[in-house]
Structure formats: structure tokens, C-alpha cells
Amino acid sequence: MNPKADVLVIGGGVIGSAVLYYLCKEGVRAALVERGDICSGTSGACDGNILSIDKEPGYDSQLGLLSQSLLRELVDELDYDVDYTQRGSVLVVEPDARQEAMARDWMQRQKEAGLPMRYIEGREVFDSEPLLARDVIGLVECASDSSLSPMALTFGLVEAAKRRGGAVYPRTEVQELLRDRAGSIRGARTATGEFTAPQVVLAAGVWTPHLAGTLGLDVPIKPRKGHILVGERTPDLGFRKLQEFGYLMAKFGQKGVRDVEPGMEENGVAMVYEPTGHGNFLIGSSRQFVGFDTQCDLGVLRLLARRALRFFPALRNVRVIHSYAGLRPWTPDHCPIVSAVASVPGLYIAAGHEGDGIGLAPITGRLVSEMVTGRDTIVSIDPLRLERFGEGVAKSVSR
Amino acid sequence: MAMTDDVIVCRCEEVTLGEVRRAIREGAIDVRGVKLRTRAGMGLCQGRTCETLVARILVSELGIPRERVLPDRVRPPVVSLTFGALAGEPK
Numbered sequence: 241m242n243p244k245a246d247v248l249v250i251g252g253g254v255i256g257s258a259v260l261y262y263l264c265k266e267g268v269r270a271a272l273v274e275r276g277d278i279c280s281g282t283s284g285a286c287d288g289n290i291l292s293i294d295k296e297p298g299y300d301s302q303l304g305l306l307s308q309s310l311l312r313e314l315v316d317e318l319d320y321d322v323d324y325t326q327r328g329s330v331l332v333v334e335p336d337a338r339q340e341a342m343a344r345d346w347m348q349r350q351k352e353a354g355l356p357m358r359y360i361e362g363r364e365v366f367d368s369e370p371l372l373a374r375d376v377i378g379l380v381e382c383a384s385d386s387s388l389s390p391m392a393l394t395f396g397l398v399e400a401a402k403r404r405g406g407a408v409y410p411r412t413e414v415q416e417l418l419r420d421r422a423g424s425i426r427g428a429r430t431a432t433g434e435f436t437a438p439q440v441v442l443a444a445g446v447w448t449p450h451l452a453g454t455l456g457l458d459v460p461i462k463p464r465k466g467h468i469l470v471g472e473r474t475p476d477l478g479f480r481k482l483q484e485f486g487y488l489m490a491k492f493g494q495k496g497v498r499d500v501e502p503g504m505e506e507n508g509v510a511m512v513y514e515p516t517g518h519g520n521f522l523i524g525s526s527r528q529f530v531g532f533d534t535q536c537d538l539g540v541l542r543l544l545a546r547r548a549l550r551f552f553p554a555l556r557n558v559r560v561i562h563s564y565a566g567l568r569p570w571t572p573d574h575c576p577i578v579s580a581v582a583s584v585p586g587l588y589i590a591a592g593h594e595g596d597g598i599g600l601a602p603i604t605g606r607l608v609s610e611m612v613t614g615r616d617t618i619v620s621i622d623p624l625r626l627e628r629f630g631e632g633v634a635k636s637v638s639r
Numbered sequence: 640m641a642m643t644d645d646v647i648v649c650r651c652e653e654v655t656l657g658e659v660r661r662a663i664r665e666g667a668i669d670v671r672g673v674k675l676r677t678r679a680g681m682g683l684c685q686g687r688t689c690e691t692l693v694a695r696i697l698v699s700e701l702g703i704p705r706e707r708v709l710p711d712r713v714r715p716p717v718v719s720l721t722f723g724a725l726a727g728e729p730k
Contacts, residue, residue: 560722
């Protein structure tokens with residue numbers, strides 16, 4: 241086997257699938273290779289939040305907002321039921337003067353960045369979320385936030401790309417990236433043969449550094465493990481996506497701001513509640529650097545349940561039916577890498593989205609298709625460049 | 640007797656044989672691949688009823704031996720329990 245394509249995409253998670261879809265939409269002859277089945281890694285072990293509220297106010301949150309508007313177009317284009325709902329999301333504020341001040345400041349900064357924000361307090365808190373703990377003092381709302389099934393989105397993108405001529409090769413593990421004598425990318429060697437392509441997009445999430453390493457590139461992505469609990473079908477628990485304000489502290493690694501029991505800060509535990517399209521709900525979250533281990537840790541699951549009860553006391557008698565853990569591709573500045581690689585002409589990286597991969601998949605796919613076809617990008621890509629991590633990082637060892 | 644596509648395979652999530660067959664046509668080759676595409680096995684019983692049925696459908700559709708069909712990964716809880724019990728609260 242020696243398949244040829246104009247662009248080879250490596251990775252069948254939501255990012256690689258979105259890149260493939262947007263390329264095929266532009267009429268590019270593209271192929272995708274995936275080590276296992278489509279959606280068998282991080283994208284099949286996450287939640288389906290499409291959020292702008294939790295991104296750094298400014299460029300990051302505006303990128304989220306733009307991706308949300310692209311997603312609304314995608315939902316119509318895919319012809320695949322992805323359980324999409326746009327009900328907004330809220331950050332739950334605890335009775336703590338410092339937390340309240342930080343929450344109001346966050347809301348103001350997001351508003352200035354152009355997000356549809358609102359601060360909800362007093363009776364309206366419990367009118368909209370009657371089962372929340374009674375000591376909650378406020379909610380920071382972002383109306384554009386939405387939710388869907390991450391698996392359905394990934395499969396939907398792949399099926400739609402196939403209909404537009406995309407070639408998909410599951411169970412095809414890349415062993416090495418290949419360069420020509422001039423140092424440009426020329427394809428990839430897999431367990432089942434060589435794939436030849438003048439342009440290659442590396443979208444392998446937490447496995448990206450390993451593959452980039454075959455060219456001597458150093459990509460600063462690390463696996464950050466996250467646990468999720470699945471609750472039984474429960475009507476009227478909570479209408480929209482909720483997360484504690486302290487989730488931002490856990491995401492950005494700020495310890496000591498919240499008053500929580502031992503173990504919570506160490507494991508990055510913060511309450512996230514997401515109703516799914518089928519009446520179940522998901523409870524997160526945790527953040528741990530423990531390598532590539534995806535076993536569920538019962539101690540961490542217990543902390544998730546305890547944190548959920550702090551905000552939703554009514555969950556006490558509701559059943560947990562399942563749990564899972566996935567590896568989020570973390571970068572040092574919490575921004576993804578969507579970038580050409582200066583030292584290897586023809587090579588692009590689209591990875592490092594941590595917990596934002598589902599939400600940022602549309603904008604990532606769009607940006608990569610614009611870069612690959614040499615058009616102006618819809619938004620500046622400077623903050624997403626690989627080279628932002630330092631000159632030495634992107635330098636490849638020449639052969 | 641041939642089974643028709645409208646036969647329910649996963650009772651919890653009301654997934655039909657036709658939907659399982661479609662998932663296999665889209666590329667599923669194991670129980671987890673079918674689950675992520677159709678929700679079969681994601682419900683209250685967590686595949687206790689349908690996992691075997693899904694495995695048998697994979698065998699007949701793909702023409703592979705039963706031993707080659709990978710089961711889904713076992714995740715806690717093995718028996719569903721309440722959030723209160725998991726949190727360690729007294730009964």
C-alpha cells in the first residue's frame with residue numbers, strides 16, 4: 241500500500257476529524273490515519289461542553305466565541321445527530337467576598353471581550369436552578385455556551401468528510417514522520433506502509449510530542465488526566481451547564497483560593513455539571529499529571545462525588561452508573577498549538593487543546609484549512625504558533 | 640429466522656439492530672466502537688444485557704471469530720451506587 245494525498249492528517253480524534261472535514265470542504269484531496277478506531281482516545285473520554293466562559297478573557301475567549309458560531313453552521317452541514325443544545329452556562333459563586341469580587345471581575349472582562357455575559361443574584365439564582373445549595377450567592381452566565389455529544393461530533397465530521405472525498409484509515413499507526421533531502425515533510429511511515437503527502441497535519445493530541453520527536457522536534461504537550469462520573473437519567477436536576485467558579489482556579493493551577501477539603505486542590509478537583517442530550521448528566525472534574533494512565537482512581541471519584549454534593553445536595557440519592565478518565569493535552573499557557581512548523585516546511589501541528597478540544601475543533605479545522613491552502617486566516621494565529629514556546633523548541637535536528 | 644433492523648438490541652438506550660449494523664458499516668469493529676457510535680451499553684445496566692448481543696452481531700456482520708471481538712473496558716462502579724454512598728456519607 242502506498243496511498244498518496246495532498247494533505248495527510250494524523251489523528252482521528254475531534255481535532256483531526258475537524259481538520260479533515262474543513263480540508264475536504266475546500267476540495268483538498270486529504271487522507272486521515274488513526275492508530276485505533278475513530279474517537280478512541282481523548283475525544284471518547286471527555287465531556288461535550290462548548291464554552292467561552294472559562295477561557296482567558298480576550299483573544300482566548302474570543303476564539304471560543306468564534307468557534308461557537310462556526311459550530312452552529314457545522315451542526316446544519318453535518319447531517320448527523322450531535323445532540324446540540326445552546327442553553328448557556330453558568331459559573332456558581334460561593335459565599336466568599338474574595339470569590340465574589342473575582343467572579344464579578346471575570347464577568348466584566350469577558351463582557352469587554354464581547355461575550356454575552358450577565359451576573360445573576362438573589363432569588364433569580366434559585367428560580368433558574370432550584371436544586372442548587374442554598375448558600376450560593378450568584379451565577380455568572382454566558383449565553384452563547386452550548387453542549388453536544390463529542391463522540392457524535394467526531395463521527396459526524398468523519399462521515400461528512402468521507403462523503404466529500406476524504407480517505408480514512410483507522411487502525412493505521414504512524415511510526416515515523418518522513419522528510420525529503422531538502423528537509424521538507426514528505427509523508428509518514430505506518431505499520432501498513434508509507435503514506436506520501438507534501439503536507440502533513442499532526443493532530444495526535446497527547447501523543448503529538450512522541451510523533452514530532454521522530455523528527456527531533458520538541459513539542460511541550462503533556463497528558464493531564466481528567467475523571468468524569470455519569471449519573472442516571474434524572475429529570476429537572478439542572479437545565480444548563482454549571483461549574484463552580486473555583487473551576488477556573490483548578491484549570492489555571494491557582495491553589496489556595498478556595499476553602500476545600502484535603503485532596504481537592506492536589507487533584508485539581510472542581511465541580512462541573514453537564515446535562516446530556518439523553519437525560520443523563522456528567523459530573524467532573526479532576527486534573528492530574530500522572531503520565532498516560534487512564535485507570536479510574538476511586539479516591540478521585542470519591543472527591544468528585546463529594547464536591548458535587550456540596551453544590552447539588554439532592555444528588556445524594558441519585559445513582560452513579562459509570563465513570564471514565566481521559567488524557568487532556570495540556571500546554572504551558574493553556575492555549576492550543578495551531579501552527580506551521582518553521583523548520584519543517586509542509587508540516588503543521590493542531591494539538592494541545594487540553595479540555596477545549598471539542599469546543600475549539602471547528603475554529604481549529606477552519607484555521608488549518610486556511611493555512612494549508614495559503615489563504616488569510618479568519619483570525620490572527622500568532623498566539624497559537626509553536627514558536628511562542630521559545631526558539632529552541634521548534635528547532636529540528638537536521639539529518 | 641432473520642432478524643429485522645427494528646429489533647431492539649440495547650433496551651436501556653433503545654438502540655436497534657439497524658443502528659448497530661450502521662455503526663459497523665461506519666467502521667466499528669468492537670463493543671466500544673459500537674457503543675460510542677450508538678449509545679448501546681451506555682444506559683443504566685451498562686451493557687449487562689446488550690454487550691453479548693452486540694458482540695454476536697459483530698461476529699456475524701464482520702465474519703470474525705468471537706474471541707477477536709474485544710469487550711468494553713470495565714469501569715467503576717461495578718454495581719451502580721448513589722452519589723451519597725460514593726462520597727462516603729452515612730446512610
